[in-house]
Amino acid sequence: MTPPPHASDDFPTYPSGLRLAGRKVLVVGGGNVAQRRVPTFIAAGADILLVSPEVTPAIEGLVGSGEVTWSQRGFEDADLDGAWYVMAATDDVEVNERVSLLAEQQRIFCVRADDAYAATAFTPAVGTHDGVTVAVMGSAAADRNPRRSASIRDDIVAGLREGTIGGRQRADRPAGVVLVGGGPGDPELISVAGRAALMQADLVVADRLAPRELLAELPSDTEIVDVAKLPRGRSATQDQINRIIVDAALAGRRVARFKGGDNFVFGRGFEEVLACREAGVPVTVIPGISSPLAVPAIAGIPVTHRGVTHDLTIVSGHLPPGHPESLVQWGALASLRGTIVLMMAVDNAPMIAEVLLRGGRAAGTPVAIVCDGTMPTERTVLTTLGELPLTITGEGVKPPAIIVVGDVVGVAFPERFAGHPSGHSSGHSDRP
């Protein structure tokens, strides 16, 4: 069969959105190309007939779940009957060519996997985000470079995800407050949703530990309130913050309350939720990567390890043991054998070490102090529970720091702790 002359490539293609729901789409071929494309036809609600002697296991799964009808044989002309759209995706050029020609004779648009520009249609580089589909293609033949299209598509979708494209224009974003967890410090460690919420905000109320580099990326008309610069003490400041976010939301603004780590982990986030609820302000939460897990991980310390620890306790050390307002049962904590992650504990570390030793933790228990985790100034100081007080002063440890106490530190740094048995059996006999 001789291919008919296709419309001249001098003309650009005509973009159109096909509504395939309930309409027959014929896919000829069952290999990797079909595997990549079939889910997009499924997502469009198409009625898919796939013709191929063999299919990949992934396609077989789609057949099994009833999303695709599979005819296990080679292509037959009648397969085109009733089709609205065709994809020729076999590894046999002649078959693809035949499918394409027959489709054209019947005025059914067809894409060809082996030669994107030899058929009546071709698939653009496609991406979706939050109800928007982006399709990128070069206009004329000379511009049709699939890698370039894919790379432009990736940039656009990333921009949509991060809110650098189109975020401010979303009229359907109602006024209200969103608590955004910024992660432990490295701006790369905020979530995609968190970043987008910042970009869409009219007002960002930022904390001292929130990743500040992200503020520089905000649109120029975003108002930023730096909470670290608010006057007066801590509790007065919390009241001020509550008032700022509530008043702004009541005035019709979109407010992002931006904190380090996760807003609910020693972040007073729920106080802000309650203040919003009390004022009738809609409030949502975007969780952040919290420092007690992320900072040890970045420093190469697993907070749990099979056969070493079956418990992990995250504790605030902002009040010393014995303080009348302390809610921590330090004695009970000392009797546990697993990992303790101490936050806000630099000042009280000597007293905490003392109470843990008194309660039964061995002086040789490995300890890691990770300061400025995930930031360019990050440093890890290794010591033992017995030596912790001296190390804090000797090394000039300053907040923010995460102090990890337990055998997992020895697992992470075996060369350092070879001569420091913690006194606990590491339980290798009963590994889960």
Ligand SMILES: C[S@@+](CC[C@H](N)C(=O)[O-])C[C@H]1O[C@@H](n2cnc3c(N)ncnc32)[C@H](O)[C@@H]1O
């Ligand atoms: C008020 S708490 C806030 C915790 C935060 N909401 C979170 O989920 O990570 C502050 C404490 O978190 C810890 N912290 C937060 N970011 C840290 C970082 N990048 N490196 C070390 N410690 C950090 C320190 O113990 C610090 O004193």
